[in-house]
Structure formats: C-alpha cells, structure tokens
Amino acid sequence: MTTERTASFQSRHLNIVGNLLIPAPSAPNRNHAAIVVSHPGGGVKEQTAGLYARLLANQGFVTLAFDAGYQGESSGEPRGLEDPSQRVEDIKAAVTHLSLLDEVDPDRIGVLGLCASGGYASFAAQTDVRIKAIAGVSTVDLGAMIREGVRNTAAESPSHALAATLENAANARLSEAKGQSPQLLPWAPDDPKTVPAAFPTLYKEAADYYRTPRGEHRRSTNRFPLRSTELLANFDVFAFNYLISPRPILMIAGSDADTRYHSENAIRKATEPKELFLVPNKSHIALYDDPTGVLPKLVEFYANSLSG
Numbered sequence: 001m002t003t004e005r006t007a008s009f010q011s012r013h014l015n016i017v018g019n020l021l022i023p024a025p026s027a028p029n030r031n032h033a034a035i036v037v038s039h040p041g042g043g044v045k046e047q048t049a050g051l052y053a054r055l056l057a058n059q060g061f062v063t064l065a066f067d068a069g070y071q072g073e074s075s076g077e078p079r080g081l082e083d084p085s086q087r088v089e090d091i092k093a094a095v096t097h098l099s100l101l102d103e104v105d106p107d108r109i110g111v112l113g114l115c116a117s118g119g120y121a122s123f124a125a126q127t128d129v130r131i132k133a134i135a136g137v138s139t140v141d142l143g144a145m146i147r148e149g150v151r152n153t154a155a156e157s158p159s160h161a162l163a164a165t166l167e168n169a170a171n172a173r174l175s176e177a178k179g180q181s182p183q184l185l186p187w188a189p190d191d192p193k194t195v196p197a198a199f200p201t202l203y204k205e206a207a208d209y210y211r212t213p214r215g216e217h218r219r220s221t222n223r224f225p226l227r228s229t230e231l232l233a234n235f236d237v238f239a240f241n242y243l244i245s246p247r248p249i250l251m252i253a254g255s256d257a258d259t260r261y262h263s264e265n266a267i268r269k270a271t272e273p274k275e276l277f278l279v280p281n282k283s284h285i286a287l288y289d290d291p292t293g294v295l296p297k298l299v300e301f302y303a304n305s306l307s308g
Contacts, residue, residue, distance in 0.1 A: 002027070002057045007064055011093035012086065017073040018066025018094065019045055021057035022103055028060035032105035033306035036094040037065040040115030040288075041082055041142055042187030042210065044072040044220045048114050048288040052137070052298075055291055056112070059299045061306075062104050064094055072219045078182040080221060082228040084120065084143065084235040091117075091124040095131060108132060108306040112298065114288070116142040118251065119237035122266055126243040133305030135250040137294055138284045139263045143235035150258050154198040162233065169230035182225040190222065200258040205285035215289060241269035248273040250301045252294055254282030275301075 007018040023030070035056055039049035045065040053065035069086045070076035076086075091111060099106035110133035113121030118136025125134040146165070149157035172183050188206035189195050195204040209215040210222055241249065249270050251263035255278040267276045279293035287294055 002054065007066065007097060009093055009097040011069055011090045014069040014086070014090075015075040016066050016069060016090055016093060017045075018064050018097075019050065019053065020101075021053055021063045021065075023057050023060045023062065027058060030060040030303065030306065031108060032062065032103060033060075033108035033110070033302065034062035034064070034098045034101075034104040035302060036091055036098065036109070036111045036121075037063055038087075038091055038094075038111065038113045038117035038121055039065065039068065040117060040138075041140075042220060042222060042224065043114070044217050046217050047215050047220060049117075051289060052112060052114065052291065052295075055295050056298065056302070059295075061302060062098065062101070064098055066090065066094055067219075078176070078225045080184070080224045080228075081231075082116075082142070082224045083231050084123075084237075085231070087117070087120045088124045091121060092128050095124075095128065099130065106130065110134065110302050110306050112137065114138060115140050115284075118266070119143075119262070122241055122244070122249070123237045125247065125249070126240045129247070131247070133248050133250075133302060134244065135252065135298060135301055136263065136266065137252045137298075138254065138257060138259065138287045139251055139266055140259050141237045141262050141265065143232045143237060144262070146229050146232045150200050150202060151261060153200040153258060154196070155200050155203065165229050166233060169227045172226040173230075176225075176227070182227070184223040185226050185229075187222050187224060201256075202258040202284050205283055209285050209288055238266045238269040241266060242271045245271040246273070248275075248301070248305050250275050250277060250297070252277045252279065252287070252297060254278070254284060254287055255280050256282060257284040259284045
C-alpha cells in the first residue's frame with residue numbers, strides 16, 4: 001500500500017510541513033516521477049490537495065502535498081497571510097525537497113496547482129526549469145480576482161473598489177505595526193444559505209465545501225489578513241506563461257465554472273505544448289472532490305510528460 005510520511009523543509013525563513021506519499025510496489029512504474037500538489041487559497045493539504053495527491057500516488061507517482069507558508073501546519077505570522085511571492089517560493093522549495101529524495105528522479109518532477117495554486121504553479125514554472133510539467137485544476141489568477149472580482153457576474157468589482165481595498169490594506173499595515181491584531185477577511189461565506197441568489201455559483205459552493213462536513217478542516221479557518229490584498233493586487237500570474245515552453249502546460253476546468261476564463265487566459269498566454277481540458281457540466285468547486293473527469297487526464301498528462 002501507499003506509504004505516507006511527514007515532510008518538513010525550508011522556504012525562505014519559514015518551515016513548510018507536508019505529506020509525502022510513496023507509491024506501493026504494486027502501483028504502476030513511473031520511473032520515480034514525482035508531483036508537487038499545492039492547495040487552493042484558504043485550503044490546507046488535507047483537503048482537495050490531499051485527495052489528488054493520494055489518487056496520483058495510487059497511480060505510481062511520488063506526491064507531496066504541503067501547507068503554504070503562514071497556513072495550516074506550516075510556520076509564519078500573521079496566520080493565514082496569502083503572500084503570492086511566498087506561495088510561489090513554497091512550490092519551488094517543494095521541488096527542491098523532492099529532488100533530494102532517493103525515491104525521486106529530479107529530472108521527472110511536475111506540479112499540480114488547485115484553484116489559486118494553478119496560478120502560482122504557472123508562475124513558478126515560468127522560471128524554474130526543474131518543473132518539467134505543470135497542470136492546474138479549477139485554476140484562478142487570485143490577483144485578477146482581487147482587482148476585478150468574478151467577471152460578468154454579480155460579484156464583479158467596480159473599478160473604484162480596488163482603490164478602497166488598497167486604502168484599507170495600507171491602514172491594516174499601520175494597525176499591525178502598532179501591535180493590533182490583523183484585520184481578517186473571509187475566503188468564502190460562512191454559511192451557504194446566506195449567499196445572495198444572484199451571486200456566482202462559486203460562492204455558495206465554496207461555503208458548502210469549506211464550511212460544512214463536505215470538506216471542512218480545523219486548520220482551514222476561512223480567514224486571511226486584509227493586507228494580503230495589497231500583496232496580491234499587482235500580481236499577474238500568467239503574463240510570462242510563454243516561458244514555460246517547451247515544457248507542457250495543462251489547464252483543467254469545469255465547463256460550467258464561473259472561473260473558467262482564468263484557465264482560458266492561462267492557455268492563451270502560453271505557447272505549445274499546451275492544452276485546455278474542459279470537464280462537461282462541472283463547476284469550479286465540483287472538481288475539488290469529484291475527480292472522476294479529471295484524474296484520467298492528469299495521469300495521462302504526467303505519464304507522458306515525466307517519462308524522461
């Protein structure tokens with residue numbers, strides 16, 4: 001059976017904690033290929049990232065799902081900070097950790113990013129050529145969401161909203177410097193029943209996943225410091241996706257996802273080899289815990305891309 005052990009490694013000044021999965025001897029032989037699995041914004045390694053890590057390990061890949069810096073079991077203050085540059089560095093540090101393991105061929109390492117990490121994984125792969133293949137599931141450019149909300153929906157932000165957000169973030173920095181506790185914002189509504197009917201499906205389903213027994217976890221607090229918005233606002237994850245080539249990029253999205261345009265943009269900014277794969281009749285959150293239409297495509301992609 002698959003062997004699981006705790007992984008711990010440094011990313012800048014932070015200690016990152018992850019779960020390393022070593023495939024069973026009876027699993028398909030992938031020649032020591034490995035995959036870093038990075039969780040959504042607001043998530044932890046035990047949720048959808050852990051699910052995909054285990055499913056891919058069952059298919060013969062060494063996998064490493066980890067908690068981002070400031071989140072889950074990893075270190076960093078203030079808790080819950082969403083720092084995009086740190087998130088990217090965490091992925092690169094995870095690649096380094098895998099590269100040093102006897103069970104892994106350092107020339108056969110890929111990355112899987114879920115939701116916001118689909119963006120972070122793209123950004124990491126643009127310049128870290130050790131990443132031989134990158135895939136995203138329900139990918140989101142979190143910087144774009146801070147700037148504009150969810151396009152063409154009731155959650156689209158007016159242009160003046162960003163200025164107010166940045167003003168609030170600046171004030172939050174000063175408050176923290178004076179010793180006050182960080183002002184926290186929710187990732188998703190705390191109760192799916194309170195989401196306005198006109199809002200995108202994403203919001204209600206995110207509350208249903210993160211705030212009910214469906215996917216909740218005690219270390220996924222559904223809160224992040226307000227000043228994270230300032231760190232994210234000018235972060236453009238896909239601008240240099242063309243640098244990933246000739247390494248392959250795959251974006252998987254639900255055909256009905258409110259966020260589908262993020263995956264389309266990621267592919268638009270990339271050059272060959274690239275692919276956008278749509279799972280019919282699925283939303284953004286549906287792919288978090290229903291891998292039926294996703295896993296065969298991921299296995300095919302990594303098997304071909306990490307074959308050496």
